[in-house]
Amino acid sequence: MRVMGTSYGCRLGLGSLALVAVVLASAPARAEVSAETAFVFNTFSFLVHGFLVMWMAAGFAMLESGLVRTKNTATICLKNIALYSVAGIMYYLVGYNLMYIDVGSYFGSFSFLYNTSAEELALLNADEATPEMVDAVVAGGYSVMSDWFFQMVFVATAASIVSGTLAERIKFWPFMIFTVILTGFLYPIQGSWSWGAGWLSEAGFSDFAGSTIVHSVGGWAALTGAVILGARKGKYGPDGSVHPMPGANLPLATLGTFILWFGWFGFNGGSQLALGSAADAAAIAIVYVNTNLAACAGVVVAMILTQLIYKKIDLTMALNGAIAGLVSITAGPDVQNHLMALFVGGVGGALVVFAIPLMDKLKVDDVVGAVSAHLVAGIWGTLAVALSADSFFEQFVAQIKGIVAVGVFMVVTSAIVWLVLKYTIGLRVDEEAEEMGLDKAELGMEAYPEFGHGSQSI
Amino acid sequence: MRVMGTSYGCRLGLGSLALVAVVLASAPARAEVSAETAFVFNTFSFLVHGFLVMWMAAGFAMLESGLVRTKNTATICLKNIALYSVAGIMYYLVGYNLMYIDVGSYFGSFSFLYNTSAEELALLNADEATPEMVDAVVAGGYSVMSDWFFQMVFVATAASIVSGTLAERIKFWPFMIFTVILTGFLYPIQGSWSWGAGWLSEAGFSDFAGSTIVHSVGGWAALTGAVILGARKGKYGPDGSVHPMPGANLPLATLGTFILWFGWFGFNGGSQLALGSAADAAAIAIVYVNTNLAACAGVVVAMILTQLIYKKIDLTMALNGAIAGLVSITAGPDVQNHLMALFVGGVGGALVVFAIPLMDKLKVDDVVGAVSAHLVAGIWGTLAVALSADSFFEQFVAQIKGIVAVGVFMVVTSAIVWLVLKYTIGLRVDEEAEEMGLDKAELGMEAYPEFGHGSQSI
C-alpha cells in the first residue's frame, strides 16, 4: 500500500488532499462523496484517462509513419507497437517498483508480481465480502492496478518519442534493447526523484504531468541517440546544405497529431490523480481547458510565424506547433489561468518554428522534429510553471534544478547505452540497407507495395 | 454562475431537473446520489463526452483528406487542425460569453477571462477547504470549465463542416478569417437564441444536440460559400455534364466516418448535460442507442437505394448515409423511441442519396457532400422532433421557426462575410494554382510525394 500512498500524495493537488481526508474521516453528514464512491471515481479516472494515453501510442505510430519515407514505413510501425509492448512488460517487471518504492529497497520488493494489493485480492476472492474488507480497500483511495495502468502508459509515451527522431537508419534490435533499458530503468529512476516522492520533489520541483519527467526524458534520449547515430546519408551536404526528405503520407501525420491531442486530455487530466471530490473534478476541468488552449495557441502561432518567415505555411510545422503547445502546458495545466495557458502554448509553438531549423544547422538529424517539440518545449513548459508560482524566483530555481538533473542523468546514461550498443552489436544499418530502406533490409517487406515506385522512389 | 445556470436549465431534460432539485434540497435519507457526487458525475460527463466530440475534428480531417484529390490533401489537413485551433481560441475569447450570457450585456463580461468561476477558484486555492466552500461549488451543478469545454467542441464541429464543401479552390487565409467570425460570432449569436435561453427556446424550438444549431449552421455557411465561390474548374461541363473528381484515399474517408460515428456518442450523449441521477443515466443510454440505430439505418437505406437506382453501391454514399443518419437523430435522440430512431435515420440516409446528385444539378460544387449530409438531414431531423411531440402541429411550427430563423441569419451573415472577403483579399486561388493543386501553390509541399504521379495525376 505504500506505493500508492506515496504516489497519491506526491502527484495530488493540495485542495484535493484536504478533501479526501474529510471524506475518509467522516460519515456522510453533508451531501458529499462517500469514501467508496470516491474510490470508484478515482479508479475510473485512472482507467479512462489511462486508455486515452495508451491511444497516444497509436498517435506516435501514425505521426512517424506519415513523416518517414515509404521505404522505412513498415519498420517504424513495427517499432511503435514493439516499444509499447516492451514498455508495458518492463514497467511491470521492474519499472513501477523502482519508481514508486525506492531504488535502495528495490531488490526485496517483488511481491506485487503475484498480483495486485493484498486487500483487493482478499475482497475479490471473498465468498462474502465484509464491510471491513471493503473499508480496507477503500482506504487506499483507488485501485492499485489502475494507478499502475496509468503510470505505465506514461513510460510508453517517453519511449515513443525516441523512435521518431532515430528513424530511417537505426537497427531494429539495438533500438529495442535501448527501449528495455529506458522503460525498465532510466525513466523510473529519474521518475522516482519527483513523482516517487524523492529528492527533486523535496526540492520543490513541480512537473504536473511530465513536461520534463516524460517529454524531456524522451527528448534527451532521442537527442543523445541522434548525435551518436549520425544523420541519414545525404541529409546534410558538405557545403552545409540541407537536403529535405519529406514524409510520405501527411494525412497519417495529421491523424497522429490529432490522436496525440485527444490522448493528452488523459495525459494531463488524469494526472490530477483523483476524481472523487468536487475540487478534483473542477481541477480536471481546468486542466482540460488549459491543455486545449495551449495546443490551439501552438498551432496558430506556428502557422503565423511560418507564414511571416517563409511566406508559406508548412503543415508539419503546424502539427509540431500543436505538439509543442501540448508539451509546454504539461508541467502546469493546473496552476495557470487560461490566458497564461494560451501564452505558454503559443511560446511553445514559436519555439518549435525556430528549433527545427536550428537542429538542422547543428546537423542533428531528427526525422520527425521530436527533439524540438518534446525537449525544447518541455524545458520551456517546465520553466513556465514559475510564472504562476507564489514566488517566481524560488520556483524558477527549483525548476532549473529538475531540468538540469534530469537532463544530465538522461544524457549520460543514454549516451552510455547508445555507445555500448554502437561498439558491440552496432547501432546503424549499413549504407546499402539505408539506401534500400529498412523495410526491405530488416523486414523483407514493403509498407505500400502497390503505390508509386515503392522503396526505389527517393 | 449565471452562465451555467442558464445553460443547465436550458439544455436539460425535465425529468432530470426535478431530480437535481430533489438531490440538492435534501440530505441523503434514501440511497440516492449525493449533491457532490452528482457534481462529479455531471462534470465528468462533460469531459468524457467532450473529448469524444473533440475527436470528431480528426474525423472531419480524415473524411475530407480521403475525399479530396492528392494535390489538395495537405491543405485540407492544415485547414482542419487550424480551424479547430481557431475555434478553441475564439470561443474562449468571445463566443461562449456571447452565447450563454447575452448579446446585450456582453461587453461588460470579460471577467471569466481571468479564470474559471470564483467559487471553484476559492476552493482550489484554499489551504484548507471548508464545507461551505465545497457547497458553494457544488451548487453550480457542474464545473464551469467542463461546460465550456463541451460547448467549445460543438462550435469546432460547425466550423469543420464548412471546410470540406469549399475544398480544392478556396484560399487558406480567407477561409481562416471566415472561421474566426463563424466561431467567435455567428455560431454563438444564433446559439444564444436557443441554448442560451433566448427567444427561440421561448418559442418552443427544440434541438437536443444541434441538428439545426450546429449541423445546419455549418451547412448554411458551407452552401453560401459554395455558391459565392463557384464550382471547381472543370467540374461542370457547359452541356450540363458532371465531371467526377473522385477522392484519393477512401480508407481514410471510411476512417473519418467511423470517427464521427464514435464521437457522436459524445455529441448526443453529453447533450443531456447531466449524469448525476438515475434518470440522467437512463436518458443518456437511450440517446446512445437511438444515435446508433439512426446511423445504422442511414447506412442500410443509402446502400439499398444506391443498389436499386444505380445497380452499384457507392462507398462514399454509404458513408454519407451514416453521417446523415447521425445528423437526423441529433435534434431528438431523447424523445424518440427506438423504432422512430430507425425511421428518422433511414429517411436521413435516403435524403442524402437524392440530395447529392441534386446539388450537382444545381451546379453547387460540394466536394464532400457536407451540405447534403449536414444541412438537408439537419432540417429533416429538426422537423422530425415534432413526430414525437405532444402536439405535432404546435411543435412543427416551432421547429419551422427555428429552421427559418437560423437559416436566414446564417445565409445573410455568411454571405456578407464571404462577399467582403471575395471583393477585398479575394476568396479563390487563381486558375493556375487550382490546376497545380493548393498543396504546391499555397503550402509548397505534397501530401504523398512518393505515390503515383502526385499532383500531376488528374
Add this chain to the structure above:
Amino acid sequence: MRVMGTSYGCRLGLGSLALVAVVLASAPARAEVSAETAFVFNTFSFLVHGFLVMWMAAGFAMLESGLVRTKNTATICLKNIALYSVAGIMYYLVGYNLMYIDVGSYFGSFSFLYNTSAEELALLNADEATPEMVDAVVAGGYSVMSDWFFQMVFVATAASIVSGTLAERIKFWPFMIFTVILTGFLYPIQGSWSWGAGWLSEAGFSDFAGSTIVHSVGGWAALTGAVILGARKGKYGPDGSVHPMPGANLPLATLGTFILWFGWFGFNGGSQLALGSAADAAAIAIVYVNTNLAACAGVVVAMILTQLIYKKIDLTMALNGAIAGLVSITAGPDVQNHLMALFVGGVGGALVVFAIPLMDKLKVDDVVGAVSAHLVAGIWGTLAVALSADSFFEQFVAQIKGIVAVGVFMVVTSAIVWLVLKYTIGLRVDEEAEEMGLDKAELGMEAYPEFGHGSQSI
C-alpha cells in the same frame, strides 16, 4: 426486467454480486456507494466501455483495408461499415431478445421494441419524479439500454471477424445476408447458452468477455466460409507453393491493430458488467492490466519467434501477435494473476506464428489471418481459464464442452447458410471480377485512384 436480471447475474463476478446486494438492501450507514450512485456508475461503465468496443469496428475496417490489395480496398471498407450497421439493426430487432430472454418464449416478446424498460420510461416521462419511481429504476442495477448497447457492440465484433478472412472474392450481398443471419440468430442463440444463463453456464463453462462466445464464433464462421468459398485465384500453386499477396497499406493495418487494442479495454473491462462498488472498480483495473500485459506478450513472443524462425520480423505477424494475445486473455482476464496474463498472451502470440503458415498448408485462404488470431487463440484462451480455476480438471472439461458445443453449432449452421447462398444466388464473384478487383467490379470505383497503377498493379 427479467432480461437484465438474467444478464446481470450471469456475467457478474461473485464479489460484485454480494456487494450490490449489500448496497441495495441497506441505508448508507457506512461511507459506501448509494444504490442510485451505483446505478449511474454501472450504466456509465456500459456506455464508456461500449463506445470503446464500437470503435473496434473502425479497427477491423482499418486492419482489413491495410491487408487487402488496392483493388479490393473500397469493398472491404464498405463491408465493414455495412456489417456494423446490419448488426446494430438485427441485434435490436431480434438478437438481444433471443440471447437474453430465451429461444422458446421468444416469439411473444416483442414488447421492448416500443422502447426501453417501463420503469425507466415512467421516470423519464414524469412531470414530477417520485422517490418510488426512482427506486423502481434503480432496482434494475443499470439502465436497460446501456446493457443493450454494450451487448450490441459485441455481436458487431463477431461479424467483423468474418469479413477479413473472406475478402477479395466474396460477393457483397451474399456476405450481407450471412451477416444478417449471424447477428440476428446464430450469435444470439449460442450466446444464450452461456451469457443468457443457459445450459453452458450451468455446466460451468466460463468465458468472461468472449474468447469463445465472440471471437471463436466469428472465427468458425470465417473458417467455414473460407473452406466453402475456396482460395483466391492464384494464391496456391498446383505444386503446393504459396503465392504471397501482400497488403497494400501497412500503416493502416497498424492503426487498425492499435484501435483494436484500445477498444479491448472496453471489451474486457466492461464485461465486469458493473462499476458501482470498490470491488467492481478494482476488478476492472485488474482486467485492464491483464488485457494489456497479454497483448504486450503476444507482440514480443511473435517478434522473437519470427526472428528466430525466419531471420526477419514480419510486421503483420507482430500485429496478429497483439490480436492473438488480446483474444487469448479475453476468456479470463479477471481470474488470472499478472504473470499468468503474460503467459496466456505470449502463448497466443506463439500460436498465431504457427497457425498462419499452417492455414496456408491446408490451403485455407485467410486474407488477414483472422482464423488464426481469433479462433485458434480463442480456443487457447478459453482452455487457459482452467489454469486459474479451483479445480483444473473440472474447469477444463467445462471449457471443452463450451468450445465443442459452440464450434459444432457454428460450423454446422454457418455451413448451411454458406452452402444455401452458394447454390442459390452464388457466393463468389466470377474470375474476371476477381482479377479486376471487387472495387471496380462490384462498386465501380477505386479506393486510391491516383496511387500507383491502381487495380492493375498485381
